[in-house]
Amino acid sequence: MKTYAVIGLGKFGFHVAKGLAQQGLNVIAIDRSEEALREINEYVIDAITLDSTDMIALREAGIAHVDVAIVSIGTHIEASILTVMALKELGVDIVIAKAITVIHGQILSKLGAARVVYPEKETAKRIVKKLAENVHYETIDLSITMKIAKMLVPPFLLGESLLSDRFELQYKVKPIAYKHSGIWYTTLEDRALERGDLLVVIGDTAHIDALSKKV
Numbered sequence: 001m002k003t004y005a006v007i008g009l010g011k012f013g014f015h016v017a018k019g020l021a022q023q024g025l026n027v028i029a030i031d032r033s034e035e036a037l038r039e040i041n042e043y044v045i046d047a048i049t050l051d052s053t054d055m056i057a058l059r060e061a062g063i064a065h066v067d068v069a070i071v072s073i074g075t076h077i078e079a080s081i082l083t084v085m086a087l088k089e090l091g092v093d094i095v096i097a098k099a100i101t102v103i104h105g106q107i108l109s110k111l112g113a114a115r116v117v118y119p120e121k122e123t124a125k126r127i128v129k130k131l132a133e134n135v136h137y138e139t140i141d142l143s144i145t146m147k148i149a150k151m152l153v154p155p156f157l158l159g160e161s162l163l164s165d166r167f168e169l170q171y172k173v174k175p176i177a178y179k180h181s182g183i184w185y186t187t188l189e190d191r192a193l194e195r196g197d198l199l200v201v202i203g204d205t206a207h208i209d210a211l212s213k214k215v
Contacts, residue, residue: 001026002067005092006044007052007083009036012098012119013072018043028066053082055089064090071097071113077104081111088112137215139208147208149173153197154215162188171211173203 003026006017013029014036021027021043029040029047037047050057052073063069069092073080077100087095088111097113099105105116137151160166162175177186179198193199201208 003028003065005030005063005066005069007031007069007071008073008080008098009033009040010072010074012074013070014040016070016072021045028061028063030061030063053079053086055086058086059090063087064092066092068092068094068096071095071108073098075100077101080104081107084108084111084113137212139212141205142202145204146202147205148176148200148202149208149211150198150200151215153193153195153199156214157193157199158195159192161190161192163190167201171201171203172207173201173211175199175201 004017004020005028006013006020007030009017009029009031013031017027017029017040027044029037029044030050030052031037031047032049032051034049037049041047048061050061052058052071058064069087071080071083071087073083080097080099081104084095084097094114095112096115096117097105097108099108099116099118105118108116136154137149139150140148142148162178167173167175175188177184177200178188178193179185180191180194201211203211
């Protein structure tokens with residue numbers, strides 16, 4: 001089984017170390033802070049307090065023999081760079097390093113980091129992608145008992161007329177607006193809902209929440 005060293009236990013490093021350990025992998029956690037190590041200690045096979053820029057200390061801790069080292073040192077760019085240098089000097093094949101800026105990342109790559117990650121940027125991209133792709137269902141509370149829901153028309157409503165009594169009989173909601181080909185309409189007509197349409201319905205909280213479980 002591969003052994004991973006996670007160096008730097010800020011938010012990113014802590015969750016990487018914990019996540020790898022919870023997958024049943026061997027993880028060694030390294031940080032200067034004993035407090036940070038106490039938090040991660042229950043998850044990893046070893047938690048070591050040391051200065052990761054000290055190549056001798058890394059060698060004595062056995063880090064030269066890990067399969068993958070993940071450098072997640074936060075704002076201390078110099079320490080991040082020196083740590084990657086020390087790991088490569090020790091012969092660690094795969095070094096993954098967190099970068100704060102593009103220039104920082106370029107330096108880490110030139111020093112031999114196999115992959116450079118930008119956690120904040122990548123998190124933002126995932127959130128944007130999720131928001132863009134999953135406008136499937138969102139609600140607005142009008143009162144304690146009433147809600148409006150906006151949804152991407154789900155498969156089970158494709159082809160349904162906007163004037164169909166199915167909305168009220170089966171789902172206990174009432175369509176009040178829809179968006180088709182980029183244009184919003186608030187006057188409903190006997191038109192079949194198509195893939196990609198957005199539909200807005202109103203109903204009491206319980207029925208809107210029940211519909212959300214179907215979408």
